Amino acid sequence: MTDFKSEVIAAGGEGIAACYQCGTCSGGCPTVSAMDFTPRQIIRMVNLGMRDRVLSSKTIWLCASCYQCQVRCPREVKITEVMAALKSMAMKEGYNSSIAKPRAASFYRNFNEIVANLGRQFEPLLLLKTTLGSRESITSKLGYLLKNAPFGITLMKKGKLPFKPEKISGSEEVRKIFENVAKMEAGE
Amino acid sequence: MSYAYYPGCSLEATAKEYDISFRSVFTALGLEFEELEDWSCCGASAAHATSKLLSVALPARDLAKAEAQGKDVVAPCPACYQNLKQAREYVLESEENREKLSKALEGTGLEVKGEVKVRHPLDVLVNDLGLEALAEKVVEPLEGLRVVPYYGCYITRPPGKESFDDVENPTSMDKIIQALGATVLPFTRKTRCCGGPVMMSNEATMHKLSYEIIKEAKEAGAQAIIVACPMCHMTLDAKQPEIEKHYGEELDIPVLYITQLIGLALGLDPYAELGLDKNIVSTEKIVQKYSKKMVKAKA
Ligand code: SF4
Numbered sequence: 383m384t385d386f387k388s389e390v391i392a393a394g395g396e397g398i399a400a401c402y403q404c405g406t407c408s409g410g411c412p413t414v415s416a417m418d419f420t421p422r423q424i425i426r427m428v429n430l431g432m433r434d435r436v437l438s439s440k441t442i443w444l445c446a447s448c449y450q451c452q453v454r455c456p457r458e459v460k461i462t463e464v465m466a467a468l469k470s471m472a473m474k475e476g477y478n479s480s481i482a483k484p485r486a487a488s489f490y491r492n493f494n495e496i497v498a499n500l501g502r503q504f505e506p507l508l509l510l511k512t513t514l515g516s517r518e519s520i521t522s523k524l525g526y527l528l529k530n531a532p533f534g535i536t537l538m539k540k541g542k543l544p545f546k547p548e549k550i551s552g553s554e555e556v557r558k559i560f561e562n563v564a565k566m567e568a569g570e
Numbered sequence: 571m572s573y574a575y576y577p578g579c580s581l582e583a584t585a586k587e588y589d590i591s592f593r594s595v596f597t598a599l600g601l602e603f604e605e606l607e608d609w610s611c612c613g614a615s616a617a618h619a620t621s622k623l624l625s626v627a628l629p630a631r632d633l634a635k636a637e638a639q640g641k642d643v644v645a646p647c648p649a650c651y652q653n654l655k656q657a658r659e660y661v662l663e664s665e666e667n668r669e670k671l672s673k674a675l676e677g678t679g680l681e682v683k684g685e686v687k688v689r690h691p692l693d694v695l696v697n698d699l700g701l702e703a704l705a706e707k708v709v710e711p712l713e714g715l716r717v718v719p720y721y722g723c724y725i726t727r728p729p730g731k732e733s734f735d736d737v738e739n740p741t742s743m744d745k746i747i748q749a750l751g752a753t754v755l756p757f758t759r760k761t762r763c764c765g766g767p768v769m770m771s772n773e774a775t776m777h778k779l780s781y782e783i784i785k786e787a788k789e790a791g792a793q794a795i796i797v798a799c800p801m802c803h804m805t806l807d808a809k810q811p812e813i814e815k816h817y818g819e820e821l822d823i824p825v826l827y828i829t830q831l832i833g834l835a836l837g838l839d840p841y842a843e844l845g846l847d848k849n850i851v852s853t854e855k856i857v858q859k860y861s862k863k864m865v866k867a868k869a
């Protein structure tokens with residue numbers, strides 16, 4: 383296996399070695415207060431090759447991909463791209479431990495699955511599948527669904543939740559794109 | 571010039587009023603468009619978190635369709651706008667990227683050259699139509715209405731070669747609001763993330779970020795928050811009752827899409843043409859005061 387830092391660089395994190403630890407990224411990060419490591423720390427830890435601590439951190443799932451850090455970094459480190467690459471690696475390597483937020487990974491997985499099938503997203507199904515498919519206790523799953531039920535009803539009353547999914551006529555093309563990309567990435 | 575309209579998944583569902591008002595306002599302003607036929611999902615944040623290649627290959631299908639018609643794409647959802655825009659930038663960047671992408675599209679018969687531009691409605695309104703032309707069409711000036719424009723993340727970030735507004739202090743929406751006769755109040759959280767992307771994984775963080783935005787808007791004396799993003803609208807409007815409960819505080823500030831606000835000033839029907847009855851926080855006060863159609867209907 384290649385080293386962690388090179389993998390992250392290859393996955394879109396070119397330039398991370400230029401980080402001089404100024405902390406501008408952490409200073410502007412909207413979700414930093416809920417993170418276990420700040421964005422600055424994560425970049426440092428990647429540079430030091432700390433695979434396990436990074437991929438099991440809460441931070442990567444708390445990153446909202448808002449790009450605030452990236453546009454302000456004086457060293458042009460693509461921090462948001464690094465965070466996205468880390469999420470992808472953590473999902474592939476099964477790092478979806480109880481420390482990290484399990485629902486986030488389930489959201490991404492199910493989002494892709496629905497789009498691969500229909501060609502478009504269908505929000506009610508996504509909410510349901512995300513909750514049921516996440517690694518949390520049954521009580522926690524049901525609790526979340528119950529808590530959100532009135533919200534779903536409100537949206538429905540406003541005519542903002544479609545009842546049945548719509549499959550586009552080119553859905554096979556979309557599925558093909560998913561398959562091609564998966565093959566290309568496995569071959570690399 | 572006609573645009574290829576890319577609604578995206580949200581505008582078909584939770585952001586229905588954005589779709590309705592976009593169509594009505596563009597039509598009223600004489601901006602021609604046609605919905606991109608059989609469009610597919612841009613991949614949103616899920617493709618981005620899965621692989622860089624997937625995040626450009628999914629929107630590439632839509633770009634290919636727009637290219638076949640030779641039309642620029644207009645995408646009101648900033649997340650879709652970014653994904654489509656980044657796919658175009660990826661194609662234009664290098665021969666290596668083009669080869670990779672055509673491999674990802676193998677077997678679909680699709681081809682992308684990066685020939686058409688990806689535009690946000692704010693860009694089209696300010697730069698293609700122009701503020702003067704917009705102001706000329708106003709029949710119901712929104713005088714006395716004090717609002718804050720909230721841009722969120724993806725309208726300006728990450729900036730590309732073709733970005734149309736300032737990344738730290740965007741003003742396109744400010745100018746549009748002023749052209750309608752309303753007052754824009756100073757607002758520091760214009761581009762601060764609302765927490766939408768962590769809504770499902772960390773509700774408390776989303777509540778906090780959206781609460782701070784709403785709170786500042788209220789303290790500034792705003793009667794409404796104006797947005798141009800379905801996710802921002804979801805957190806600030808649809809989740810506002812939940813945020814009120816969480817903080818034990820009444821907030822009650824309407825959140826309007828910019829296209830809904832423009833439509834009011836153009837004298838369009840507040841419900842049939844602008845979907846102002848679909849917002850979760852009531853927009854009644856604003857509709858009553860500024861919609862001529864409404865007054866007529868009542869009389
Ligand atoms: S802003 Fe850039 S240089 Fe500064 S700590 Fe963050 S990544 Fe490093």
Ligand code: SF4
Pocket residue numbers: 407410411412413414421444445446447448449450451452461462465
């Ligand atoms: S992109 Fe992620 S890490 Fe960077 S500022 Fe936004 S939430 Fe924080």
